[in-house]
Amino acid sequence: MLKLFSSRFLQGLLTLFVLVTLTFFLVRLMPGSPYTAEKAVPEHILKELKASSGLDQPSLVQYGLYLRNLVFRGDMGPLIKKDGVSVYEVISDSFPVSLVLGLASMGIALMIGIPAGVIAAVKKNSPADFASLAFAMIGICLPSFVIGPLLAVGAGLHLHSLNVAGWSSPTDWILPAITLGLPTAAYLARLSRGGMLDVLSQDYIRTARAKGVPGRKIITRHALKGGLIPAVAFIGPAFAAMISGSFVIETIFQIPGMGQHFVNAATDREFFLIQGLVLFYGFLIVAANLMADLALVALNPRLR
Amino acid sequence: MFRLITIAAASLCLLSCQKETQVEKATREGILLLGNSADPKSFDPQVVSGVLESNINRALFEGVVQFHQKEDLAAPMGVALELTPDETAAVWTVKLKPGLKWSDGHPLTAEDFAFTYERILTPELAASYAGMLYFLEGAEAFNMGETTDFSTVGFELIDSLNFRFNLRGPTPFFPELLKHFTWYPVPKHKVLEYGTIGMRGNAWSKPENLVSNGPFRIKSFRRSDHIEVERNPHYWDAANVSLNGIRFLPISNIFTEARMFRDGQLHITSGAAPEVVDLMERENPAVLRQEPYLGVQLYRFNTTREPFDDERVRHALSMAIDREALCKSVFRGYTEAYGMTPPIGKYDPPHEVSFNPEAARKLMEEAGYPGGKGFPRKKLLIASRETASTLATAVQAMWREHLGVEVEIENREWTAYLEATRALEFDIVAGGWIGDYTDPLTFLEMWTPTSSYNNTGWESQAYADKIEESFKITDPAERFEVLRDAEKIFLDAMPATPLAWVGKNYLIDPAVKGWDPLILDNHPYTKVELIPQETSR
Numbered sequence: 001m002l003k004l005f006s007s008r009f010l011q012g013l014l015t016l017f018v019l020v021t022l023t024f025f026l027v028r029l030m031p032g033s034p035y036t037a038e039k040a041v042p043e044h045i046l047k048e049l050k051a052s053s054g055l056d057q058p059s060l061v062q063y064g065l066y067l068r069n070l071v072f073r074g075d076m077g078p079l080i081k082k083d084g085v086s087v088y089e090v091i092s093d094s095f096p097v098s099l100v101l102g103l104a105s106m107g108i109a110l111m112i113g114i115p116a117g118v119i120a121a122v123k124k125n126s127p128a129d130f131a132s133l134a135f136a137m138i139g140i141c142l143p144s145f146v147i148g149p150l151l152a153v154g155a156g157l158h159l160h161s162l163n164v165a166g167w168s169s170p171t172d173w174i175l176p177a178i179t180l181g182l183p184t185a186a187y188l189a190r191l192s193r194g195g196m197l198d199v200l201s202q203d204y205i206r207t208a209r210a211k212g213v214p215g216r217k218i219i220t221r222h223a224l225k226g227g228l229i230p231a232v233a234f235i236g237p238a239f240a241a242m243i244s245g246s247f248v249i250e251t252i253f254q255i256p257g258m259g260q261h262f263v264n265a266a267t268d269r270e271f272f273l274i275q276g277l278v279l280f281y282g283f284l285i286v287a288a289n290l291m292a293d294l295a296l297v298a299l300n301p302r303l304r
Numbered sequence: 305m306f307r308l309i310t311i312a313a314a315s316l317c318l319l320s321c322q323k324e325t326q327v328e329k330a331t332r333e334g335i336l337l338l339g340n341s342a343d344p345k346s347f348d349p350q351v352v353s354g355v356l357e358s359n360i361n362r363a364l365f366e367g368v369v370q371f372h373q374k375e376d377l378a379a380p381m382g383v384a385l386e387l388t389p390d391e392t393a394a395v396w397t398v399k400l401k402p403g404l405k406w407s408d409g410h411p412l413t414a415e416d417f418a419f420t421y422e423r424i425l426t427p428e429l430a431a432s433y434a435g436m437l438y439f440l441e442g443a444e445a446f447n448m449g450e451t452t453d454f455s456t457v458g459f460e461l462i463d464s465l466n467f468r469f470n471l472r473g474p475t476p477f478f479p480e481l482l483k484h485f486t487w488y489p490v491p492k493h494k495v496l497e498y499g500t501i502g503m504r505g506n507a508w509s510k511p512e513n514l515v516s517n518g519p520f521r522i523k524s525f526r527r528s529d530h531i532e533v534e535r536n537p538h539y540w541d542a543a544n545v546s547l548n549g550i551r552f553l554p555i556s557n558i559f560t561e562a563r564m565f566r567d568g569q570l571h572i573t574s575g576a577a578p579e580v581v582d583l584m585e586r587e588n589p590a591v592l593r594q595e596p597y598l599g600v601q602l603y604r605f606n607t608t609r610e611p612f613d614d615e616r617v618r619h620a621l622s623m624a625i626d627r628e629a630l631c632k633s634v635f636r637g638y639t640e641a642y643g644m645t646p647p648i649g650k651y652d653p654p655h656e657v658s659f660n661p662e663a664a665r666k667l668m669e670e671a672g673y674p675g676g677k678g679f680p681r682k683k684l685l686i687a688s689r690e691t692a693s694t695l696a697t698a699v700q701a702m703w704r705e706h707l708g709v710e711v712e713i714e715n716r717e718w719t720a721y722l723e724a725t726r727a728l729e730f731d732i733v734a735g736g737w738i739g740d741y742t743d744p745l746t747f748l749e750m751w752t753p754t755s756s757y758n759n760t761g762w763e764s765q766a767y768a769d770k771i772e773e774s775f776k777i778t779d780p781a782e783r784f785e786v787l788r789d790a791e792k793i794f795l796d797a798m799p800a801t802p803l804a805w806v807g808k809n810y811l812i813d814p815a816v817k818g819w820d821p822l823i824l825d826n827h828p829y830t831k832v833e834l835i836p837q838e839t840s841r
Contacts, residue, residue: 032719040759044447046430052430081345163567165567254553256528
């Protein structure tokens with residue numbers, strides 16, 4: 001167990017290093033610079049601006065400085081366009097919001113997705129199965145920029161029960177959490193249905209049935225543990241994606257989360273912010289995968 | 305389970321149905337809720353350049369003069385008691401109101417102004433809008449680093465209440481310039497407490513440290529969520545400010561903003577998409593405003609590339625655009641452009657741009673492309689924002705129909721598009737310009753050969769001379785005549801063709817009073833009032 005953990009941990013570190021390096025050089029290959037603006041900045045001012053953020057140095061020197069600051073000081077750098085704001089501030093302001101939203105969405109996804117998948121598998125080819133499959137198809141196919149505004153207009157403008165957007169009270173979590181959770185619920189439903197169907201056709205389940213174990217007990221005691229393995233493997237990365245925010249959901253519901261920064265940093269050429277966000281997201285993915293691996297080991301004795 | 309959900313939903317509905325909307329509550333409390341598209345790049349008026357920052361700065365700071373509630377060209381006194389020009393309008397003397405204070409109670413004096421203008425022109429600060437101060441004698445040289453002696457700049461400190469601007473030439477529209485946020489004072493004592501004069505990223509402008517001199521001071525800030533300002537008790541005219549505060553909401557999605565308005569979460573939106581304009585015209589026209597805005601939408605030609613180096617081709621393409629149709633079906637609330645500069649006060653641009661497919665075809669023929677035959681397949685570069693792609697498709701069809709010319713639309717991501725425009729890596733490129741101040745110069749100076757906004761490859765000494773000539777004239781009417789001549793030179797060469805003059809569409813709650821049409825859309829918040837209405841939206 002410890003060996004598995006430490007090898008995965010080292011792999012994770014290596015992944016992050018490669019990620020930081022690749023991102024660093026890729027962002028600098030994009031056309032334009034952080035100082036490209038609609039009303040172009042005069043040449044002599046541009047020179048001063050580049051000097052102030054160190055962008056006038058050769059790429060390799062910049063890379064060395066960045067790594068040094070990152071590793072030894074934990075400093076992810078400043079925002080280039082926003083005077084006096086650091087990447088750390090942006091992430092530490094927005095991540096808690098995304099975390100709350102991600103947790104709520106994951107809760108919704110688990111509460112809907114797994115029961116739907118399990119019921120569909122147990123009652124294969126019944127109306128419940130078809131309903132669950134149809135739900136999964138809709139959840140996967142309908143993008144959140146369709147579901148989000150529909151929910152906002154329906155629940156906010158017509159029913160007047162919730163705010164169409166904003167992030168000031170816990171009731172504001174409901175609509176975005178549903179919008180963000182639905183596609184994941186749909187995937188989970190399909191994965192757990194498939195996993196359960198596999199397990200339910202295994203010999204040991206037939207043996208249990210032959211021994212007269214009641215149906216409900218077969219599912220909860222014997223089948224569920226193995227049937228959920230595909231879903232658990234999926235939950236790890238999906239969770240990391242959910243808690244790191246979504247540009248679409250955040251702009252539709254006006255949420256001060258982290259997802260919008262991914263897109264805006266890229267279009268604004270906020271080099272340090274892009275690097276910081278990619279590193280942070282990479283860290284979340286690595287950590288979530290590590291957790292998922294450990295959970296799988298716990299679920300599947302053959303992996304021990 | 306089902307019953308539980310029903311009960312939960314019903315109680316949620318009951319809870320929220322009785323509650324007043326956020327707008328009703330804010331109206332009662334005197335807080336204006338304002339859509340403001342994004343977070344500001346900074347609160348420091350000397351390092352920002354955008355419209356959304358200027359909306360916030362206008363609440364926090366006040367310059368020598370203010371914006372007028374209704375008149376575009378009036379400049380009521382701000383912190384100044386008097387602003388007096390000499391007979392040439394090249395020297396302007398300012399007498400400050402006595403007893404002015406910053407929001408921390410520290411006295412505001414003419415020394416703050418001296419420090420302010422030295423700071424924005426200091427090369428190390430790299431203020432991107434420092435060019436606004438080049439009207440001051442010697443300011444450009446100081447900003448370029450040619451000298452470090454601020455006494456060479458046309459700013460003269462007389463005593464703690466009086467100072468003088470020495471301009472590079474007659475500038476009868478100087479009060480219009482002074483309304484711009486680059487001329488607002490910054491607190492010397494605070495800037496120096498947190499750093500040096502030329503230091504970027506100086507912590508004085510962090511929300512928790514910010515000291516300002518306007519009608520409001522900062523109350524709270526949450527990134528991507530809101531900025532709230534409250535009354536500044538030290539403001540000289542605090543007794544006549546009606547609002548208790550303003551809440552700026554950085555809503556980037558214009559459709560989300562419209563939904564929030566309809567849901568009672570906003571008094572005023574930052575804009576309204578064409579779809580929203582159409583919907584509100586049917587549903588609730590009373591909240592929809594469509595007003596002229598000081599801007600132009602245009603297409604630039606790359607005059608360094610064939611066949612756009614031929615003036616006839618540029619004119620033909622310009623004449624084949626049906627601007628009336630564009631204004632009717634693509635834009636909402638825009639007007640057809642007949643020149644580059646929108647009419648400002650007594651300035652009317654020359655009527656040189658029109659729709660004439662017949663003449664366009666003839667010019668194309670003369671240029672060697674009869675019926676569009678032999679015309680190379682060129683690209684029209686756009687960045688898909690707002691109506692840009694609908695507009696491009698419409699113009700593409702017009703050129704095909706009237707000239708037989710086929711252009712391809714190339715869509716690039718915003719920064720890549722800006723970069724291509726700057727580097728002249730395009731055939732035809734979509735663009736626009738929003739004026740900084742109410743004078744035609746803000747639209748005309750950019751086409752001089754040395755301007756970093758020209759981006760057409762077109763260089764005309766005659767044009768540059770005319771602009772230079774305008775700097776030497778005191779009489780406004782005579783000056784406009786020269787500027788009109790300059791604009792005619794530009795339109796005769798047509799390195800860029802104007803399409804439409806911008807209109808501003810937005811939604812406003814009936815409770816807001818004192819928000820009148822202004823061409824720069826810079827409303828003085830001191831004149832805004834919130835009066836609760838009988839009927840809600």
